[in-house]
Amino acid sequence: MLVDNAVKGDSRVQKEARSAAAAGWDVVLLGKSPNKKAQNWQLGEARVRLLPVATPLHRRRHEYxxxxxxxxxxxxxxxxxxxxxxxxxxxxxxxxxxxxxxxxxxxxxxxxxxxxxxxxxxxxxxxxxxxxxxxxxxxxxxxxxxxxxxxxxxAFWVRAMGERAWRRLDPGLWDLELAYGKVIDALEPDLIHANDFRMLGVGARAKLRAEAKGRTVRLVWDAHEFLPGIKPWSPHPRWHIAQCAHEREHAKYADAVTTVSASLAEMLAEHHGLQDLPEVVLNAPDTVIPPDRAAEPVPDLRALCGIGPEVPLAVYSGSAAPQRGLDIMVEALPRLPGSHVAFIVPRANSPYMQSLKARATVLGVRDRVHVLPYVPHDQVVRHLAAADVGVIPIHHWPNHEIALITKFFEYSHAGLPLVVSDVRTMGATVTATGQGEVFTAEDVEDYVRAVTAVLADPGRYRDAYTRGDLLGEWTWEAQAAVLDRVYSRLVEGPPAPAARRMTRVAP
CATH class of the missing domain: 1.10.287 (Helix Hairpins)
Known part of the structure; x- marks a missing residue:
């Protein structure tokens, strides 16, 4: 299993590795070391190895x-x-x-x-x-x-090289190949699970090298996003063009594709001309706790904020960036007397979070804004359950319109009423289920209306979780079964499932 991050902040990848190992697969998860030093640990029965990645190719040739x-x-x-x-x-x-x-x-x-x-x-x-x-x-x-x-x-390189143009436009992609390639070859896997677009190329090239030596290796591409529709991670104007070309070149080598929503599955099939519709593996949370994690205490969200149970608390949990729309939660506080907000983010001191804290100071609400660190992924639901409202204020980007994202499911399993922006899929789902309110993205006045409505009658929205089996399929256990079927279809003689002794989560 391949991922281009340090694993600990990626709940989807952690759940994939742990559940696949629990089902009997011999899982080695290769990630990118954050400090240039190799690291190793166990994630349940899965082995995690973080590899140092040298980046001399990160700068383009002309920059030297x-x-x-x-x-x-x-x-x-x-x-x-x-x-x-x-x-x-x-x-x-x-x-x-x-x-x-x-x-x-x-x-x-x-x-x-x-x-x-x-x-x-x-x-x-x-x-x-x-x-x-x-x-x-x-x-x-x-x-x-x-x-x-x-x-x-x-334009010349795109026209002259087509899909291969990423080699000129972003040669830093080779840095990942040179760090991961030899390690993958030495492991001699039967199946490679490549997470997202940069690892797709690494996995495809490993598959081709193995086949050249007479070994059959199956490649699963787990597409987390629709790459042409994302807000580019890098401001460099060649970055997005290069990533799209890299993905197009290597998509054809995937033996199976998984993704996070039915809408995205259809878009990927059309964009890459896939013969089969990708399997959907939702970013749903664990509802059971592995035995080695059951005794770990869960941090008290309200205690970390320094507030009591009677204080209204809206929470946002996840990556922090301008397109996530977190600023609206700060801007609205002067119109929501007594309410507090908690941002649970991977980097509390990032420039964006610093700007939000500075804005809160200007508005005179700094004491009601709390920036907190991540907790382990199997504690997220219980950690969030202490809040009154789960907020998803993302802006209108093509990639934001098409999926129910991780925090949507985490908030739902925590039993939180939701306040979400009117992005297509989440807005329609919340309207249909009655589990929250939808507001116009980037509209502070409408956001205040939505939060006020939820705080006025939270029981109305929480009751949505008790009607029917709303949360039944929104569990990682159901998604892990889908992933296991994909693996078993590709690799002959799948392993017998290992015994799984778990403790069920209660928010």
Whole structure:
């Protein structure tokens, strides 16, 4: 099983690895080390190995070369510009000190002799600063790549190389291949489960190498998102083009595709011309606790916020980014007297979270905004259950419209009334089930209306979870069975399921 992160923050991958191992598969989960050091641990019966990934190819080739025609005054790429600036400052400081020493000794002649050097240092300083400005401007242009020459070269490589253009547009994808490839080959797997678009290429190339040696390896591609519709993770204008080309090149090597929603399955089948519709494995939470985790205490959400049970508390749990719309929860607080919000996010001090805290300070509600760390994925539901409202304020992006995301299921199993933006799939589901309120994305006034309605009569929305079997299929156990069937269909002689002794979750 392959993933391009450090595993611990990825609940889907952890659940996949743990449940597959519990079903009898010999699972090795390869992830990316966050600190350049190899790490190993057990995740239930699955083995986790984090690999150090060197990134010299992260910078494009032209970033290592001088731009003699575009910026003739710029310094060569690297630390030379900063070195020159610092060296000139040191020279000026030294000359000033020598003048002071000459004054103390009463030597006017020495001070006069230093005058030419001081004039030269000022001139040289201006020259160095000029070249440093040209260097900084060149670096900005190379990052933005919005000039006519940049647009031409990008279009040229796409036209000339097609799906293979990612090799020129984002050669950093090779860094992942060079870190994972030999490890995969040494394991000699029968099946490779590649999570998301960057690991798809790594898994496909490992499959091809194995087949060249006479071994049959099956590849499962687990598509978490519709890549053409995502907000790019990187601001570099070539990044998204490269990732899409990389995915198109390698999708044809997948023996089976799984994904997170029926809508996304149809979009993937059409976009990549897949013969079979991908299997849907929802991002549903565990409803049972593995024996090795059952005794672990669950952090008290309200205690971490420093509030009692009577205080209204809205919670957001998940990745934090502008397109997630978290700012609306802060902006609304002055209109929701006494209410608090909790953000449970992977990086409490990220620039985005810092901006939200700064805005809360300006609005005078900083004491009602709480930024908390993740808890283990098998504690999330119980941790969230102490809140009054689960909020999903995401903006309208193509990828946000098509799936019920992880936190939707986590909030549901925690029994929380929901307040969600009017993205297509989640908005329609909440309207149909009656488990919450839908508001117009990015509309503070409508968000306040929705939260106010939920807080006024929470029992009405919580009752939706007791009608019928709303949560029946929204469990990881049901999804794990789907994944196990996919594996068994691809690999002959599937293992006998291992015994699973679990403790059921009670929010």
């Amino acid at each position: 070369r001088r731009a003699v025609l575009r910026a003739p005054l710029a310094y060569p790429p690297g630390p030379l510009a900063e070195y020159r600036k610092q060296r000139m400052k040191a020279w000026r400081a030294e000359l000033n000190l020598r003048v002071i020493e000459a004054g103390r000794s009463g030597s006017g002649t020495a001070s006069t002799r230093l005058w030419p050097a001081r004039v030269l240092s000022r001139g040289m300083g201006r020259w160095v600063r000029l070249r440093a400005r040209h260097t900084a401007a060149l670096e900005r242009r190379r990052k933005e790549m919005d000039g006519p020459l940049d647009r031409f070269t990008t």
